[in-house]
Amino acid sequence: MTQVAIVGLGLIGGSLGFDLVQRGYTVIGVARRPETAQQALALGAVHQAGTDLALVAAADLVMLCTPINVVVQTATAIVPHLKPQAIITDVASVKGEIVPAIAAVWPRFIGGHPMAGKAEAGLAVAEAGLFQRRPYVLTPTATTPEDVLITLITLVHDLGADLHQCSPEDHDQAVAWISHLPVMVSASLLLACQQESNPAIATLAQSLASSGFRDTSRVGGGVPELGTLMARHNRTAVLKGLAAYKQQLTALETVIQQGDWDILERYLSQAQQTRPQYVDPL
Amino acid sequence: MTQVAIVGLGLIGGSLGFDLVQRGYTVIGVARRPETAQQALALGAVHQAGTDLALVAAADLVMLCTPINVVVQTATAIVPHLKPQAIITDVASVKGEIVPAIAAVWPRFIGGHPMAGKAEAGLAVAEAGLFQRRPYVLTPTATTPEDVLITLITLVHDLGADLHQCSPEDHDQAVAWISHLPVMVSASLLLACQQESNPAIATLAQSLASSGFRDTSRVGGGVPELGTLMARHNRTAVLKGLAAYKQQLTALETVIQQGDWDILERYLSQAQQTRPQYVDPL
Numbered sequence: 001m002t003q004v005a006i007v008g009l010g011l012i013g014g015s016l017g018f019d020l021v022q023r024g025y026t027v028i029g030v031a032r033r034p035e036t037a038q039q040a041l042a043l044g045a046v047h048q049a050g051t052d053l054a055l056v057a058a059a060d061l062v063m064l065c066t067p068i069n070v071v072v073q074t075a076t077a078i079v080p081h082l083k084p085q086a087i088i089t090d091v092a093s094v095k096g097e098i099v100p101a102i103a104a105v106w107p108r109f110i111g112g113h114p115m116a117g118k119a120e121a122g123l124a125v126a127e128a129g130l131f132q133r134r135p136y137v138l139t140p141t142a143t144t145p146e147d148v149l150i151t152l153i154t155l156v157h158d159l160g161a162d163l164h165q166c167s168p169e170d171h172d173q174a175v176a177w178i179s180h181l182p183v184m185v186s187a188s189l190l191l192a193c194q195q196e197s198n199p200a201i202a203t204l205a206q207s208l209a210s211s212g213f214r215d216t217s218r219v220g221g222g223v224p225e226l227g228t229l230m231a232r233h234n235r236t237a238v239l240k241g242l243a244a245y246k247q248q249l250t251a252l253e254t255v256i257q258q259g260d261w262d263i264l265e266r267y268l269s270q271a272q273q274t275r276p277q278y279v280d281p282l
Numbered sequence: 283m284t285q286v287a288i289v290g291l292g293l294i295g296g297s298l299g300f301d302l303v304q305r306g307y308t309v310i311g312v313a314r315r316p317e318t319a320q321q322a323l324a325l326g327a328v329h330q331a332g333t334d335l336a337l338v339a340a341a342d343l344v345m346l347c348t349p350i351n352v353v354v355q356t357a358t359a360i361v362p363h364l365k366p367q368a369i370i371t372d373v374a375s376v377k378g379e380i381v382p383a384i385a386a387v388w389p390r391f392i393g394g395h396p397m398a399g400k401a402e403a404g405l406a407v408a409e410a411g412l413f414q415r416r417p418y419v420l421t422p423t424a425t426t427p428e429d430v431l432i433t434l435i436t437l438v439h440d441l442g443a444d445l446h447q448c449s450p451e452d453h454d455q456a457v458a459w460i461s462h463l464p465v466m467v468s469a470s471l472l473l474a475c476q477q478e479s480n481p482a483i484a485t486l487a488q489s490l491a492s493s494g495f496r497d498t499s500r501v502g503g504g505v506p507e508l509g510t511l512m513a514r515h516n517r518t519a520v521l522k523g524l525a526a527y528k529q530q531l532t533a534l535e536t537v538i539q540q541g542d543w544d545i546l547e548r549y550l551s552q553a554q555q556t557r558p559q560y561v562d563p564l
Contacts, residue, residue, distance in 0.1 A: 115490060135490050166486055174486040177475045182498040184534050185471050187553035191530040192523065193459045194556050204448055204456040208397060208417050209560040215497040216464040221557030224550035231538045231546055241474065242535045246528070248473040252466050253524045256513045264513055268506035271469035274476050275503030278491040 002026050005059035007074055009040045009049070011118055012091050013065030014126025016159075017045030022128060023158050030055050039123055057081045061151065064090040068098075068229055075102040075109070082106070087148050093175060094233040095139045095168035103143060110148050111139040111168055113175075114161060129160070136161035139168040169237075176237035178278065180230040181245060184238065186220025187227065284308050287341035289356055291322045291331070293400055294373050295347030296408025298441075299327030304410060305440050312337050321405055339363045343433065346372040350380075350511055357384040357391075364388070369430050375457060376515040377421045377450035385425060392430050393421040393450055395457075396443060411442070418443035421450040451519075458519035460560065462512040463527060466520065468502025469509065 004020055005028040006013045013029070020027050021044060029046030030053060031037040037049035048055070056062050056078045066074050071092050078088075088109040092098050099111040115135040118125055136156045140149050156163045166174070196202040220227075231238050255264045275281065286302055287310040288295045295311070302309050303326060311328030312335060313319040319331035330337070338344050338360045348356050353374050360370075370391040374380050381393040397417040400407055418438045422431050438445045448456070478484040502509075513520050537546045557563065 115492065117492075137486075137490070162489075164486060164489060166482065170480070170483050170486060173478070173480075173483045174490055177478060177483075177487040178491040178495045181474070182471060182494050183550075184531070184538075185467060186498050187550055188527055188531040188534060189464060189467050190553040190556040190560075191533075191549065192463070192527040193560070194552065195526045195530070196455070196459060198452070198455075200448065201452050201455045201459075204419075204446060204452060205459040206560050207444075207446060208419070208456055209460040210397065210399075212464050212501045213460045214561040215500045216468050217557050217560065218497045219494045220498075220550075220553050221563070222554065224547045224554055227550045228543055228547040232541075232543050235538060235541070239535065239538060242531070242538070244477045245470055245474040246531065246535070248477070249466070249470040249524070249528065249531070251473075252470055253521065253528070256466075256517060256521060256524070259514075259517070261510055261514050265506045265510040267473065268465075268469055268502075268509045270476065271472040271502050272504065272506055274472040275499050278472075278475065278488050278499065279496040281503070 003028065003059045003061070005030060005056040005062045006046065006065055007053070007056065007062060007078065008032075008065035008067075009036050009045065009123050010065060011121050011123070011126050011130075012114065012116070013063070014040060014043070014045045014123040015116070015128070015130035016063060016065065016091075016114075018043075018126065018128035019131065019159050021045065021047065028055050028059060036123055043123070043126075045123070045126060053078050054081045056086075057083065059083070059086055061087045061089070061155070064088065064092075068092040068094060068233055071098055072101045076105050079105050087151055089152055092233075093179070094172055094230070096172045096236075097233055099139055099141060099168040103141065107143065108145055108148050110144050110152050111171075112152060113137040113139070113171065114159075132160040134161055135164055137164045137166065137171050139166060139171050141167065172234050173237045173240065176234055176241045180234055180238045181241035183219050183222065183227045183230060184242060185245060186217055188220070190217050190220050285310065285341045285343070287312060287338040287344045288328065288347055289335070289338065289344060289360065290314075290347035290349075291318050291327065291405050291408075292347060293403050293405070293408050293412075294396060294398070295345070296322060296325070296327045296405040297398070297410070297412035298345060298347065298373075298396075300325075300408065300410035301413065301441050303327065303329065310337050310341060318405055325405070325408075327405070327408060335360050336363045338368075339365065341365070341368055343369045343371065343437070346370065346374075350374040350376060350515055353380055354383045358387050361387050369433055371434055374515075375461070376454055376512070378454045378518075379515055381421055381423060381450040385423065389425060390427055390430050392426050392434050393453075394434060395419040395421070395453065396441075414442040416443055417446055419446045419448065419453050421448060421453050423449065454516050455519045455522065458516055458523045462516055462520045463523035465501050465504065465509045465512060466524060467527060468499055470502070472499050472502050
């Protein structure tokens with residue numbers, strides 16, 4: 001395995017390029033815009049770059065790093081150019097729709113999701129070591145060839161990332177809980193505050209908002225296009241999360257209405273005990 | 283105005299003590315436990331300290347810094363000891379219940395809420411300058427004597443805090459939006475994640491949770507007693523916030539169910555535009 005083609009040279013594609021060049025892979029970059037290809041070459045993120053998808057012809061491994069909504073069509077478009085033994089993987093944050101669609105056009109495929117993000121996007125913020133000690137999820141299925149899985153396990157190891165393996169469906173439900181549901185929960189807080197009809201109260205609330213509000217509203221105040229893509233491509237899992245969430249919220253509302261303060265405190269204790277299972281308490 | 287009594291020597295009471303000693307006030311501390319009184323004296327947070335509420339007899343201004351659930355009973359207990367012209371204020375985070383209750387037993391009263399908090403509580407974490415450039419809300423009513431208001435405005439100025447004035451009810455609705463509602467919203471996220479019945483997905487979600495989940499779940503994973511006190515003493519405003527919140531959440535859920543991606547993106551854009559009105563974008 002020496003030749004890797006990276007299609008899509010943004011934050012993830014560019015960062016993968018830096019790491020793979022450093023680790024001795026030969027890296028070919030394919031970008032939509034010629035300037036991006038030039039920039040990737042100039043930065044040393046790739047050995048060779050261009051805008052023609054036919055560049056993947058030399059690759060043993062193709063990593064699709066395009067936006068999620070064009071991953072499947074990009075896979076379909078490169079198929080005619082691939083070597084028979086070439087492997088495709090992708091880095092999209094949702095897998096349930098994508099994995100069967102690509103495997104149908106190219107069986108030597110495995111879905112992947114390196115979970116390293118930044119507030120900004122694009123090649124300009126790409127960096128070496130982005131995936132180090134960060135989760136990298138692979139989603140093999142019953143039809144994934146063994147050598148395809150082994151190739152990707154090796155790559156994840158080379159990147160210094162933490163390997164996780166699960167089905168595409170389990171991946172999507174897990175990220176719905178910890179990534180997509182929080183966006184909807186947090187955005188609804190901002191939208192609710194906006195409903196205050198008394199301008200004096202609204203202005204006061206804006207003046208008094210502090211770190212608690214800042215943290216709770218952060219992901220909900222993020223890029224709308226991203227939140228929309230999450231919901232669109234992970235609809236079933238997000239809706240399952242929202243249904244469970246509404247149930248819990250209504251339970252809290254009910255005990256507050258009824259003044260069952262012991263039960264409210266028990267619920268909030270459960271929440272307090274749950275959090276360290278997910279994140280370091282900070 | 284020279285003599286200030288601080289009843290309750292925790293984070294807020296202790297920090298007020300440091301600042302007021304520094305600014306030339308004579309400060310008398312009253313604590314529930316003798317060790318706390320001794321410690322406040324040793325730290326220089328007060329000039330004189332003890333556990334006897336009768337110590338307030340010398341005070342021109344009494345600042346009630348006890349936990350919210352004993353503020354009114356503490357006010358009632360000190361009344362027999364007060365000089366006729368003494369002023370009472372409190373620092374509780376909810377005002378609608380407390381203000382009329384204390385004004386009924388001592389008309390020379392004004393509610394206050396210095397909005398400086400820390401993750402930990404207690405005198406050990408008290409510090410000088412805690413209120414500097416932080417909001418300090420005063421909640422005068424139609425019956426608040428003019429000189430009482432002026433005395434407190436001077437004090438807020440001396441502390442270097444940012445003065446806000448509003449009715450007790452407006453205060454409570456504003457803090458419900460930016461402080462109490464976020465706790466319920468955030469706790470419900472933790473409780474919802476706990477509902478995942480597939481242990482493989484739950485374990486994966488716990489491994490993959492990162493900064494987005496950390497921020498959104500932070501205030502919901504806080505001290506259960508505090509969240510319970512907020513809901514208990516600010517029930518009406520919290521319930522109003524929860525009702526508006528559920529409406530917004532249901533609107534998001536509906537557009538996701540219907541696949542109205544343009545409308546979802548418009549909602550999320552509104553959320554993105556709302557956030558900078560409340561907090562610095564970070």
